[in-house]
Structures are given as structure tokens and as C-alpha cells.
Amino acid sequence: MNKVSRLGVRQLRIFAALIKTRNLSAVADQMGLTQQAVSANLTTLREVFSDPLFARTGRGVMPTALALELRGEVDDILAALERLVERAPFDPAQVVGTLNVSASDYAHQVVIAPKLAQIRQQAPGLKLILSEMLVDAVANKMASGEIDLVISLNDYVPAHFSRQTLFDEHYVCVAGAGSPLAKGRISLSTLARQPHVVVSPARANLIGSADGWFQARGLTREVILSVPHFLLVPSMVSTANAVAFLPSRLLPSPGLVALRLEDDACPPGYQLIAAWHPRSNSNPLINWLVGLLSS
Known part of the structure; x- marks a missing residue:
């Protein structure tokens, strides 16, 4: 069996405590263990390191030269484990x-x-x-x-x-500033006949998110232009004298005017x-x- 696999946190804590107290009974009391359990873990440590580590004296135990050499490394390992499980609050x-x-x-x-x-x-x-x-x-x-x-x-x-x-989020229908469509409410049939600009950020095609909404009302809109980015819409709508549906948080936008649709109709929004x-x-x-x- 690999020697490392025989080592556990308990053995390392017992080692560190023995280095400090040099007394098996005191370590047992400190860690809530029986003295026999401390002795059993110490036996494992001795076998792993092939060294007595602690020699008995009249007053307790005395660390060997190897134990004193290992002291700093064991302390570092235990400190690293403390940092691993007791991390500071995120800042x-x-x-x-x-x-x-x-x-x-x-x-x-x-x-x-x-x-x-x-x-x-x-x-x-x-x-x-x-x-x-x-x-x-x-x-x-x-x-x-x-x-x-x-x-x-x-x-x-x-x-x-x-x-x-x-x-x-919800959509708002827009046209270029000065569009005659902005003078009153527009029927959906009139809107469907206008040239439309759609935004297709996912895939390049002439399909827009409002197509199904028009189709459910028996209408097919006239899509003349698809762009990959929403921020291209204002210039394209104005240049093509077209209309488009934009998310409300992009408005107001220079050069665009919001249109009023009959019954305040609006295609479904999204989260x-x-x-x-x-x-x-x-x-x-x-x-x-x-x-x-x-x-």
C-alpha cells in the first residue's frame, strides 16, 4: 500500500500536537480521543516514516531528529488544509x-x-x-x-x-423620424405591407421573431432586410423607409419614432x-x- 494513502488529517494533527505538548495523555484529552487511539495513530505514523518519531521519557515523549525536521512541513500542510476549507468571504x-x-x-x-x-x-x-x-x-x-x-x-x-x-422585455414598432405612419394608429394589415427590417443575431436569414405573431393573425409581413445586430436597425430603417420591432430598452433612439398600433397590439416579449x-x-x-x- 502506498505510504501516503495511510496518512490522514488526524495523524498529522496528532503529530503536530505531540510536537507541542510531548504528552500522549494531553493530546488525547485535547483531541477528544482515548490514549489507545492516539497510540494507534502514532504507530501508523512510525510505520509510514520508518522512524520512532517520539521516544518515551519519564515525563512524556521526546521528538526524534526526523520528527523535528518534519515539523515545519506538517504545519504547512495543516495550515493549507485550514485555508482550503475556511476560505475568507468573497471580496x-x-x-x-x-x-x-x-x-x-x-x-x-x-x-x-x-x-x-x-x-x-x-x-x-x-x-x-x-x-x-x-x-x-x-x-x-x-x-x-x-x-x-x-x-x-x-x-x-x-x-x-x-x-x-x-x-x-417587450417590443416596440419603430419607423424613421418623419414617417407618415407616425401620424395615427396603424392597422396590422397596413403594418404587414410595409417593408420590414428584422434582426437575426443567431442565424443569418430573413426570419424575425414577430413572424409567427403576424401569421397567427392571417398576415405575412414584407421582410426586405435582415441585419445581425440591433444597433444597425436605426440607420437601416431610416435609409430604407422601413419599419422594425426593437426591444424597448434600446429606445428612444435618434432618427426613430415609435408607432402606435391598433388596440396597442404587440408581439410577445421575452425574458x-x-x-x-x-x-x-x-x-x-x-x-x-x-x-x-x-x-
């Missing part, structure tokens, strides 16, 4: 490291940007890498540790990942979440950042 100010946060431009804009000053103030040693979320790769990138945190919709995150809801790999459930840095972002 973001002491953090020195990097986190990769993956999200759409919208999520970086409305979640990270407003909290950046607080993050810098509370954790000045933390560096952030903001990356674009690639839906088809997010599971593998989080499993490999390349991505630490994702800010996204529930549907884009694997079901077994841990998550925290940040807020509920924006922060998600992380289950292995990070006990990571105090992830927990702190998610708490800050959701406050």
Missing part, C-alpha cells in the same frame, strides 16, 4: 482575473454597459471580454470554459445550464437571462456578477 475588490461574457450587441448594451462603472468600482482587477454569442457553439464553448457567462434568451441556452432572469455552466454554481465571482447584473 470582489481582491479579484484579479478575466471573464468572457457572450451576448448579442443588444444585451451588452442594455445589461453590461449600465453596470460597467459599478463593476470597475467594486472589482477593479477584473477584466471583461465581451464576445458575440454564436448560438450553435454556445454549449461547447461554455463546456470548454471559453465562455464564462451568457446573456441571452432561454431558448438559446441548453436546458441543463444554470440561469438567472435579468428582466422581462433576458444570464446563464452559466453548472460547474460554476459555486463560483463566487460568477454569483457576484450575476447578482450585480440582475439588481
Whole structure:
């Protein structure tokens, strides 16, 4: 049997206590053990180190030369074990490291940007890498540790990942400033006939999140342009004299005007979440950042 496998924390604590007290009875009382139990553990120590370690005297025991040599190393091991299980409370100010946060431009804009000053103030040693979320790769990138945190919709995150809801969001229909559509309420049939700009951050196509909502009302909208980022919408809508649905937290936006739809109709909104790999459930840095972002 490997000698190391025979060593346990109890043996090391008995060794350290004997070095200090040099009395088996005192060590037994101190550790709540019988003197026989202390002697049995001492026998194990002697066998592991092939040395008596402690020689009996009239007043107790005397450490051998090897025992005195081992004293510092044993103390270091016990101190390391104490630090391992009795960690200090998490303090973001002491953090020195990097986190990769993956999200759409919208999520970086409305979640990270407003909290950046607080993050810098509370954790000045933390560096952030903001990356674009690639839906088809997010599971593998989080499993490999390349991505630490994702800010996204529930549907884009694997079901077994841990998550925290940040807020509920809804859409607003917009057109370019000065559009005649802004003069009154618009019927959905009229809206469907307008040229539409959609945002497809996950996959490049002409499919937008409101398509199903129009179809449920027997309408098909005229999509003329798909862009990968929400922050491209204002210039594209104005240039193409088109309309689009934007998350409310991106408004107001220069060059855009919100349209009023009949019966205040609006396509379904969504929850924006922060998600992380289950292995990070006990990571105090992830927990702190998610708490800050959701406050």
C-alpha cells in the first residue's frame, strides 16, 4: 500500500500536537480521543516514516531528529488544509482575473454597459471580454470554459445550464423620424405591407421573431432586410423607409419614432437571462456578477 494513502488529517494533527505538548495523555484529552487511539495513530505514523518519531521519557515523549525536521512541513500542510476549507468571504475588490461574457450587441448594451462603472468600482482587477454569442457553439464553448457567462434568451441556452432572469422585455414598432405612419394608429394589415427590417443575431436569414405573431393573425409581413445586430436597425430603417420591432430598452433612439398600433397590439416579449455552466454554481465571482447584473 502506498505510504501516503495511510496518512490522514488526524495523524498529522496528532503529530503536530505531540510536537507541542510531548504528552500522549494531553493530546488525547485535547483531541477528544482515548490514549489507545492516539497510540494507534502514532504507530501508523512510525510505520509510514520508518522512524520512532517520539521516544518515551519519564515525563512524556521526546521528538526524534526526523520528527523535528518534519515539523515545519506538517504545519504547512495543516495550515493549507485550514485555508482550503475556511476560505475568507468573497471580496470582489481582491479579484484579479478575466471573464468572457457572450451576448448579442443588444444585451451588452442594455445589461453590461449600465453596470460597467459599478463593476470597475467594486472589482477593479477584473477584466471583461465581451464576445458575440454564436448560438450553435454556445454549449461547447461554455463546456470548454471559453465562455464564462451568457446573456441571452432561454431558448438559446441548453436546458441543463444554470440561469438567472435579468428582466422581462417587450417590443416596440419603430419607423424613421418623419414617417407618415407616425401620424395615427396603424392597422396590422397596413403594418404587414410595409417593408420590414428584422434582426437575426443567431442565424443569418430573413426570419424575425414577430413572424409567427403576424401569421397567427392571417398576415405575412414584407421582410426586405435582415441585419445581425440591433444597433444597425436605426440607420437601416431610416435609409430604407422601413419599419422594425426593437426591444424597448434600446429606445428612444435618434432618427426613430415609435408607432402606435391598433388596440396597442404587440408581439410577445421575452425574458433576458444570464446563464452559466453548472460547474460554476459555486463560483463566487460568477454569483457576484450575476447578482450585480440582475439588481
